[in-house]
Amino acid sequence: MLRFVLRRLLQMCVVVLVLSMLLFAWLRSLPGGPVSAILGERQTPERRAALEAALGLDEPLPVQYQKFLQRVLQGEFGVSTKVLPGTDALDVFLTRLPATIELAVLALLLAVVIGIPLGYFAARRAGSAVDTTTVIFSLIGVAVPVFFTAFLLKYFFAVEWNLLPVSGRQSTGIDATRVTGLFVLDGILTREWDAAWDALKHLILPALALATIPFAVIFRITRASVLDVLDEDYVRTAEAKGLSTGVIRSRHVLRNAMLPVLTTIGLQAGGLLAGAVLTETVFSYRGVGEALATSFREKDYAVLQVLILAAAVIYVVINLLVDIAYAVIDPRIRTR
């Protein structure tokens, strides 16, 4: 097990290194750049050259990359030019991360809590009207872009009906104490209940929007997987043995059907970042996704690099955790 984990971590390092190289070259091959983002209309060739020289952008690409690596080894990831100017890109990421964690956790929680029981329920009544309706509903979840869902939710719940906040993470004037950067948790820890409630209210709409993709996928996989397992011999044997339905469902059906669902959850968690870019932009929610969109628009190289590399690391790590969880659930994988 340990060797397995170590091997995967090593693989991850290689992936990140190669990716960083490609990313570095790709970003700098794009037209425009931080210099024109900073100078705007005041740009002249002369002023452009001076700023490029000051920022080290006039050196050959391999030299720039080498310097970048050297700085990274010293724990410096480059200074943000636009997202949070003057701040190290890694700190920008860390400042933004709690917001996205909060959002992703709630979204995934919603997707799991609704998706699995619904999937199980639909499978048990396969072919019924309820089943068909839920399947169609989940299809819509996959087909409609998150961006649009987010926009609709915001329009109705926040603008038309004024039930929930339009954007952001916390209302003005709340005066909340920050501990972990997870606003809801902070409110609970410091017993500032109004702050926690306010933060939660800001989370609901973006989380619902973001949850639509993982929900649809989890629902459908659960349904398909439960259907498969219900057909298995061991389920029939268990029924023949006279085990109670409760035991059959929890011990035999659900537990075995959960394996593919778990992988899916893991993959979805990694994929949530892509959805977060859109959701956070619609809700002006200051998370990693919004920072990614801003840094791309403003060509904030340092922040873009860190965010994309971090996303890659998170993706790989989540996959690794899923594989480990797999081994825990299914002992056969452990012994292999």
Next chain:
Amino acid sequence: MSVKRTVATWTTAVLAAATLASCAESERDGGGEGGGSEDAGTFVFGAAGAPEMFDPFYATDGETFRVTRQMFEGLLGIEPGSAEVVPELATEWEPNEDGTEWTFTLRDDVTFHDGEPFNAEAVCYNFERMFDQNEAGQTAGEYWGYVMGAFANDAENSLYQGCEATDEFEAVITISGPTSGFPTMLTLESLSMQSPKALEEGDANGIAAEGEGFSFPAYADAPVGTGPFTFGEYDEANGEITLARNDDYWGDTAKVSELVFRVIPDESTRRQELEAGSINGYDLPNPVDWAGLEEDGNSVEVRDPFNILYLGLNPEANPQLKDLKVRQALYHALNREQLVQTQLPEGAAVATQFMPDTVSGYNTELEPYPYDPDEAKRLLQEAGAEGMELTFAYPTEVSRPYMPDPEKIFEALRTDLEAVGVKVDVKTASWNGGYLDNVTAGRYDAYILGWTGDYDSAYNFIGTFFGNLKENDFGTSAYPWGKQLADDLKAADAVVDEDERGAAFEEINGQIMEEYLPGLPISHSPPALVVGPGVEGVVPSPLTAEEFDTVTVGGE
């Protein structure tokens, strides 16, 4: 067994949470009956972007200046609602005969937010601080470089030559030669007065180039000025900047006790937040929304236009453009009246020259080039350029005060050009994704671009466009008159007497439009800002330099 493990896991989790909770204390002021209720004296403004940092000297963008403007003041100020220069921290200023030594008489009742006195020594400390920048500071100190030309290490090329405190409240600033920009440039937010003590303690000049950006010293996060508001805090996680009223302000103290800037990058979200009542105003509402916003009880505050939108032409990219007849033909082909009426907000005007009429040096005798497609065709034929090809470009992913929707403006212009037989090769790039680079590198024959004035100075407009012969977007060095124009502009800029200087610029404006026509001025567009119901006292500034100390926020 698994049950035991589960119990153990949960116990650990609960214990961990309890431990965390015990060290997480609320930092609220005790006794308060729970926050959440809006202070009646708070003005919340929706900002399109986060400020770069809070030291205006190193700042370059409007979002930063909007925040720092509330905390800082310059020697000279701008009359609210106009572009006119008025006294601020200096009450009077007087040049010597040749316009190289300027004596500033200062207010004697001003203290910085940290209690330090404002006096001539503080003024000179500020100027020397701005002048004496390290390599990174010289690049980051954009505006100083722009208006003064150079820093201490290249002193002979600098406009600024020195500052002397001749009395407690009298400072003399020496410059290398007279220019229309001085002392008007002292209204620039970047050249504001900051507390010498705070500058020193916060190592204000300790800026460094690190990787591809600048890392700023501690001072940039804790600025100290003299203005009606003091710095409160910047909540990065929530994207909120809070400023507090300066109760010891030398002038009228601000009406609201707190000023909050909330970063909301998306324009439609800003509008929704205004409708939801969680912000009290925001900048640059889309002109399409103006009427709807007013109907909903908000007030759209339209500023006087202080900008120019032009169609730039580059003879180096397309030699056919070197012929004046071709340029005139293109100008006659444009139906600008219709463009202004259909694509630009109310209050926009057709341009007759490269600057708005609020700038001194504006030539009132110039008439707009008439829309005359037949004349355009005739001129093209005369020049042997019928059916000429033209690469014509516009930027995407951007909206500027002078062009709210570049694509629509472009389409209107393109249709006009094609109507007289010009074959347009459409080019486009995103604003930060190569458009500006392509323009400065001369890769387009024609393009749309514009300028918002920094302060009331003709040179800030036409000098920026044509004053630098070697490097300008119009490629004027390719014309026989390019050098003459650049020299004339510099000469006019150096005239000491204001009236004479204005006359000189007027004459040049006439020449530019009638003899040279290096580009085609299109229009002036009024940018607006919008405030919600109950908000009073916002004075729209043509320079988009609103000060919020006069703002009141009424009840619902």
